[in-house]
Amino acid sequence: xxxxxxxxxxxxxxxxxxxxxxxxxxxxxxxxxxxxxxxxxxxxxxxxxxxxxxxxxxxxxxxxxxxxxxxxxxxxxxxxxxxxxxxxxxxxxxxxxxxxxxxxxxxxx
Amino acid sequence: xxxxxxxxxxxxxxxxxxxxxxxxxxxxxxxxxxxxxxxxxxxxxxxxxxxxxxxxxxxxxxxxxxxxxxxxxxxxxxxxxxxxxxxxxxxxxxxxxxxxxxxxxxxxxxxxxxxxxxxxxxxxxxxxxxxxxxxxxxxxxxxxxxxxxxxxxxxxxxxxxxxxxxxxxxxxxxxxxxxxxxxxxxxxxxxxxxxxxxxxxxxxxxxxxxxxxxxxxxxxxxxxxxxxxxxxxxxxxxxxxxxxxxxxxxxxxxxxxxxxxxxxxxxxxxxxxxxxxxxxxxxxxxxxxxxxxxxxxxxxxxxxxxxxxxxxxxxxxxxxxxxxxxxxxxx
Numbered sequence: 001x002x003x004x005x006x007x008x009x010x011x012x013x014x015x016x017x018x019x020x021x022x023x024x025x026x027x028x029x030x031x032x033x034x035x036x037x038x039x040x041x042x043x044x045x046x047x048x049x050x051x052x053x054x055x056x057x058x059x060x061x062x063x064x065x066x067x068x069x070x071x072x073x074x075x076x077x078x079x080x081x082x083x084x085x086x087x088x089x090x091x092x093x094x095x096x097x098x099x100x101x102x103x104x105x106x107x108x109x
Numbered sequence: 110x111x112x113x114x115x116x117x118x119x120x121x122x123x124x125x126x127x128x129x130x131x132x133x134x135x136x137x138x139x140x141x142x143x144x145x146x147x148x149x150x151x152x153x154x155x156x157x158x159x160x161x162x163x164x165x166x167x168x169x170x171x172x173x174x175x176x177x178x179x180x181x182x183x184x185x186x187x188x189x190x191x192x193x194x195x196x197x198x199x200x201x202x203x204x205x206x207x208x209x210x211x212x213x214x215x216x217x218x219x220x221x222x223x224x225x226x227x228x229x230x231x232x233x234x235x236x237x238x239x240x241x242x243x244x245x246x247x248x249x250x251x252x253x254x255x256x257x258x259x260x261x262x263x264x265x266x267x268x269x270x271x272x273x274x275x276x277x278x279x280x281x282x283x284x285x286x287x288x289x290x291x292x293x294x295x296x297x298x299x300x301x302x303x304x305x306x307x308x309x310x311x312x313x314x315x316x317x318x319x320x321x322x323x324x325x326x327x328x329x330x331x332x333x334x335x336x337x338x339x340x341x342x343x344x345x346x347x348x349x350x351x352x353x354x355x356x357x358x359x360x361x362x363x364x365x366x367x368x369x370x371x372x373x374x375x376x377x378x379x380x381x382x383x384x385x386x387x388x389x390x391x392x393x394x395x396x397x398x399x400x401x402x403x404x405x406x407x408x409x410x411x412x413x414x415x416x417x418x419x420x421x422x423x424x425x426x427x428x429x430x431x432x433x434x435x436x437x438x439x440x
Contacts, residue, residue, distance in 0.1 A: 033138070034135065034138070034139055035138070035139055035142040035143075050139060050143075050167065051167070051168050051172070051173060051176055052176065054132075054135060054136070054139065054176075054177075055176040055177050058128075058132075058177065070134075076138055076141060077134060077138065078138050079134075079135045079138070
């Protein structure tokens with residue numbers, strides 16, 4: 001039988017899953033490489049596991065929402081990601097959806 | 110950086126060939142950044158133990174590489190209920206296949222007789238169940254990945270589902286009963302066609318110095334009709350399992366099969382006895398008694414079978430009639 005903490009943690013993960021994509025897309029309005037993206041997210045209180053972040057970036061790029069390119073910085077090759085024009089449109093719609101959900105849930109909570 | 114190369118090499122070996130180099134190059138940068146960050150925190154280069162801890166924290170190569178796969182589940186949440194239903198059916202089949210041979214062997218005294226039944230059930234059930242579940246899992250994984258197309262399976266209609274009646278019916282066959290019938294008749298048809306051996310058939314019979322069973326010529330003559338009747342019964346059962354709403358087509362099939370069954374029962378009745386026993390191990394009086402018992406049993410079975418077939422003709426004929434206004438015929 002899972003404990004209350006386990007149940008809460010599982011539900012929290014489910015709740016966060018969609019919002020992480022939203023946060024990543026929002027942060028990539030500015031060009032960043034993976035590690036700096038993670039730090040940027042962490043600085044605003046969004047912690048994301050690297051194991052989940054990098055595959056997510058590739059999936060989003062595969063969906064055409066991000067573009068990327070390899071560049072050298074600090075004597076190392078880094079992959080820089082940025083929101084594509086399609087990504088910007090999807091982000092705008094997702095942000096509107098998020099606000100709508102928030103407005104709906106707020107009075108209930 | 111031997112540890113880093115080994116770690117990334119293990120991940121690279123598990124990645125799709127086309128993306129491997131690109132992903133590993135990115136992961137190298139990520140890990141190098143992490144190492145540098147930690148070295149800055151500690152004010153000294155990381156030793157082997159600290160590096161090991163850092164890579165363990167990052168994740169096992171299997172887990173890291175697995176996250177880049179398009180498919181994260183063997184059987185997805187959409188398919189899972191169907192998969193579990195198939196597994197339950199497989200377990201029922203395995204149990205059936207395990208029980209019947211064991212009971213037959215128990216009755217015929219083979220493999221330890223009645224006392225050997227539990228061990229025979231376990232012996233037959235476990236490998237059969239594991240094989241069936243394995244096949245179902247492979248098929249499920251192939252469906253999940255789109256390698257097997259499910260066609261119009263998603264286009265199911267409520268009208269294809271079985272009718273629900275509030276009245277209790279003594280003559281309605283449930284889908285589970287039909288499935289049981291399909292399994293049993295398939296097993297019988299395979300044995301009758303000589304595809305599989307009937308468990309225990311090599312037990313007390315047929316060996317030199319043991320009891321010999323001789324079948325009547327009528328059973329050889331009626332071999333094909335009996336096989337066709339069994340196949341027809343399988344088809345009828347499958348109609349109820351797959352298309353439970355096809356009440357009338359199934360009723361028509363059942364009537365045809367029942368008429369054929371009565372004809373077969375009559376043909377067998379006329380040619381009694383169906384089996385004779387010989388063997389050096391018993392007296393002539395014993396054989397007469399055994400033959401009398403089996404003969405009587407076959408006569409009873411034949412009459413009961415004919416009565417069941419006749420009853421089926423009446424019940425299924427009633428189902429073929431146009432439904433009453435209140436829909437009471439449906440079922």
